[in-house]
Amino acid sequence: MNLETSLSTEEAILAAARKVFESKGFDGARMQEISDRAGINRALLHYYFRTKEKMFERIFDEALERFMPLLSTWDQDLEESWELKLKRFIIKFITFLKTNSMLFLLREIIRKPELLASKTEKHRKKLNKFVLYFDRLKQERLIRSDVDSRYIYVIIHSLCSFPLMNGIVFSYSLRISPKEYDELMTGYPEIISDLLIQLLKYQKN
Amino acid sequence: MNLETSLSTEEAILAAARKVFESKGFDGARMQEISDRAGINRALLHYYFRTKEKMFERIFDEALERFMPLLSTWDQDLEESWELKLKRFIIKFITFLKTNSMLFLLREIIRKPELLASKTEKHRKKLNKFVLYFDRLKQERLIRSDVDSRYIYVIIHSLCSFPLMNGIVFSYSLRISPKEYDELMTGYPEIISDLLIQLLKYQKN
DNA sequence: TAGTATTTTAACAATTCTGTTAAAAGTAAA
């Protein structure tokens, strides 16, 4: 067995599969297109991954694994200010989103909601750290307390995710090229960080 | 020809198609499932709509036509305050989103970006009304002028769209049932209206 | 009610796609 070559073939397949699944979704993806992109015979896909489904799961799992570490931002050390934590999260999140993995995950979860429960089983505990952290901030009077932390959760994630997922549509609506939209978006993390901080700061009425 | 009956069959098919296309997407949709849902023979789909593609286009067009009127919110009459306009828009937008049409449109545009240009041709002019309107508000010193109107556009649309598109994931992350999430979301339009108004109000520094 | 047009169905044709298999090509080691 030539381990080196074998690995690189597998890697080539995975890279191609990622691209195709991300842009076409599971249903729209074609094994033929994946093998073409990887520059190999279609039968090799089955040699390495057995079925389309198994290959898909591998891609899905990997996308999820890349995402999950972001959540540890909300581990409760209060050394770092919440403003910094927030900025850090937004930048990391948006960087992740630029890989297109997020729209992929979302689309496939909607196609097959069982994926959510089965695949995030082991990360279950991580999921509600955000809310715990923000509730704590409220207790400590560090942020305003009149907005449900769950809304804050939804707002922050929406502000990060959607502008990237929806880039094609936004650039079209704003009548600028996708390239110009990307350029515009370089300033975006900074802007929403500032706006969110402004909004969340504790305010004595 | 029995016009009445014919229409209702066509309507039944369209309703079924809408449902299936919206939940499965073009690639995942099956003609069989659509005809089953409509309670008719599969060949009838072709009798009425010729091909899957044509049927899809009909559904797509109709979703777009339902959406486009929302944009006239930003026609420039300055009678109504911008705060009220904004609230009105958010409520109408979120109502529309609850029909699932938006995720459908977005997903299919990503699958086939040409749809965007070809299908919105005739609405082209409407698309940049938002930015014009907000630029005007800035000139008149009615809102803060230090945030690019295009960011405001992106922010508002993201805050409206994503919480509904991503409902399944959010409810899972927040560890509440989809039903509870829906209930939580009844308060959402109010919240973001208020937050956005707070944020955008003109502030002398 | 008879005749005509429309709507609906069952059966079939054609294509597309996934997955299998047996053989060829390539690699490594004795």
Added chain:
DNA sequence: TTTACTTTTAACAGAATTGTTAAAATACTA
């Protein structure tokens, strides 16, 4: 160089899916 093992390919089988067609059922009109 021969042998054994791994990787790759071409050809094929089977299933699923879209689209067609001819005939049956239904509705409409004179």
